[in-house]
Amino acid sequence: MRIAAITWIVFFMVFALTAICAIFATLATH
Amino acid sequence: MNTVIRGTFWFGIYLFLIAFPLAVALLGRRPGEGRGFWVEFAVACGYVGLAIMASEFALVSRAQSVAGIFGQDAMQHFHKQMGYAATGFVLAHPTLLFMQGLPWGMLNPFSQEHRWVWRFGAIGFWALILLIFVARFRKRLRISYQWWHVTHAFITCVAVLGALVHAYLVGHDSARPAMRILWMCYLFVLFGLAVQYRILRPLKMWRKPWEVMENITEHGSARTLLLRPVAHSGFSFAPGQFAWLNTGKTPFHFDQHPISMSSSAENGSNGEIAFTIKGLGDWSREVVPFLTPGTRMWLDGPYGVFSVDRDQGPGFVMIGHGVGITPLHSMCKTLAARGDSRPVVLFYCARQFEEFIFREEFEELQTRMPLKLIYILEHPSEAWRGESGHITSDVLLRHLPKYYKRYQFFVCGSGSLMDSVEQSLQEIGVVSELVHSERFDVV
Numbered sequence: 001m002r003i004a005a006i007t008w009i010v011f012f013m014v015f016a017l018t019a020i021c022a023i024f025a026t027l028a029t030h
Numbered sequence: 031m032n033t034v035i036r037g038t039f040w041f042g043i044y045l046f047l048i049a050f051p052l053a054v055a056l057l058g059r060r061p062g063e064g065r066g067f068w069v070e071f072a073v074a075c076g077y078v079g080l081a082i083m084a085s086e087f088a089l090v091s092r093a094q095s096v097a098g099i100f101g102q103d104a105m106q107h108f109h110k111q112m113g114y115a116a117t118g119f120v121l122a123h124p125t126l127l128f129m130q131g132l133p134w135g136m137l138n139p140f141s142q143e144h145r146w147v148w149r150f151g152a153i154g155f156w157a158l159i160l161l162i163f164v165a166r167f168r169k170r171l172r173i174s175y176q177w178w179h180v181t182h183a184f185i186t187c188v189a190v191l192g193a194l195v196h197a198y199l200v201g202h203d204s205a206r207p208a209m210r211i212l213w214m215c216y217l218f219v220l221f222g223l224a225v226q227y228r229i230l231r232p233l234k235m236w237r238k239p240w241e242v243m244e245n246i247t248e249h250g251s252a253r254t255l256l257l258r259p260v261a262h263s264g265f266s267f268a269p270g271q272f273a274w275l276n277t278g279k280t281p282f283h284f285d286q287h288p289i290s291m292s293s294s295a296e297n298g299s300n301g302e303i304a305f306t307i308k309g310l311g312d313w314s315r316e317v318v319p320f321l322t323p324g325t326r327m328w329l330d331g332p333y334g335v336f337s338v339d340r341d342q343g344p345g346f347v348m349i350g351h352g353v354g355i356t357p358l359h360s361m362c363k364t365l366a367a368r369g370d371s372r373p374v375v376l377f378y379c380a381r382q383f384e385e386f387i388f389r390e391e392f393e394e395l396q397t398r399m400p401l402k403l404i405y406i407l408e409h410p411s412e413a414w415r416g417e418s419g420h421i422t423s424d425v426l427l428r429h430l431p432k433y434y435k436r437y438q439f440f441v442c443g444s445g446s447l448m449d450s451v452e453q454s455l456q457e458i459g460v461v462s463e464l465v466h467s468e469r470f471d472v473v
Contacts, residue, residue, distance in 0.1 A: 003104055003108050010112070011118070014049060014078055022070040
């Protein structure tokens with residue numbers, strides 16, 4: 001159960017990071 | 031360095047590995063190269079998915095420096111869960127691109143209309159879907175563990191190489207030297223880990239063979255293999271740890287199984303070690319019963335952090351189900367051999383009385399150590415006067431001593447049992463830091 005919780009945290013963290021990078025890439029290079 | 035610092039360090043390294051391609055892609059950008067948010071997001075999902083896929087092997091490559099902190103069983107489960115996470119990112123990658131107008135036909139790896147760079151991407155994509163499907167439904171598809179292991183390794187190579195070639199050739203961000211060097215580094219690290227795992231480790235095992243001394247029939251269709259090291263001193267282990275057993279002609283054989291040591295960690299004079307295996311799968315039913323004294327075997331171990339030696343306390347509560355009793359048996363035998371006077375309360379659950387392995391050994395251990403043994407039968411006969419049903423908070427409270435909240439708790443059994451036991455322990459006020467469990471039903 002703890003491992004599943006850690007995986008969800010990692011998943012959402014990386015997902016948020018991915019979205020932030022995509023926003024930066026869009027804003028900085030247009 | 032203590033375990034928390036080392037754990038944080040390695041976890042940080044992992045996060046860095048899966049997020050670094052994003053940073054490299056972003057830092058190399060110049061004005062005018064933007065492609066709109068959804069395309070950028072789709073590409074970023076592809077980078078993260080590929081980085082997670084490329085890092086998956088590191089989680090199961092049994093590197094002692096990492097496995098010794100988290101426990102190899104936890105690493106196997108994290109590997110499985112992150113496999114699903116990678117699939118989520120990889121699925122998002124083409125889906126978002128198709129929503130932006132790219133043709134769905136690009137997912138056809140046999141299409142002659144598309145360039146090889148897309149076809150490699152499609153090969154990697156479908157290989158990953160197949161990988162997840164087979165791992166998820168292995169038992170329903172009736173694929174043996176041995177065959178699954180071989181095909182898992184093969185399909186992984188196809189998925190990762192297909193995706194890497196796609197990322198390397200696709201252009202735009204990937205056309206930059208920094209990005210190409212990065213993917214080459216991932217490939218070299220993967221190759222290095224594979225050489226260590228498939229060549230150097232088996233070579234080391236080959237120099238240290240083991241031999242079956244006895245193959246003992248136990249209760250509940252289990253067998254105990256007593257092994258001795260041949261021309262070497264064997265290894266010492268902490269009670270509760272496990273090793274990978276390989277019964278192939280050479281240690282290069284794919285067929286290997288994680289089995290807990292069931293004997294005392296205070297080894298016998300010849301360094302012999304016992305492993306107890308229940309006849310649950312093809313290997314344990316069709317190979318183990320026929321291993322005769324003198325048969326050569328190969329051991330890779332010890333692994334695991336599930337041990338009374340690692341988590342010390344004024345007393346121990348052990349909860350085992352079925353063959354999950356084996357590491358707990360090793361712990362009890364070791365404590366008895368050391369003359370340890372700390373109390374142990376053991377809850378032992380099985381479907382039927384005949385399935386209680388080591389009944390006689392535990393009764394003998396009760397005469398040598400402060401061991402309180404509680405049998406719990408899931409399907410009791412009418413004559414049974416002991417505990418029955420499942421391990422609930424009521425059952426636990428009936429038998430636990432007054433100061434149980436200071437004890438260390440060790441739980442080993444099927445995944446569903448451990449979920450319900452962890453819940454019951456929480457209900458009776460045991461803090462999660464004192465609860466240790468081991469799960470190996472990964473696929």
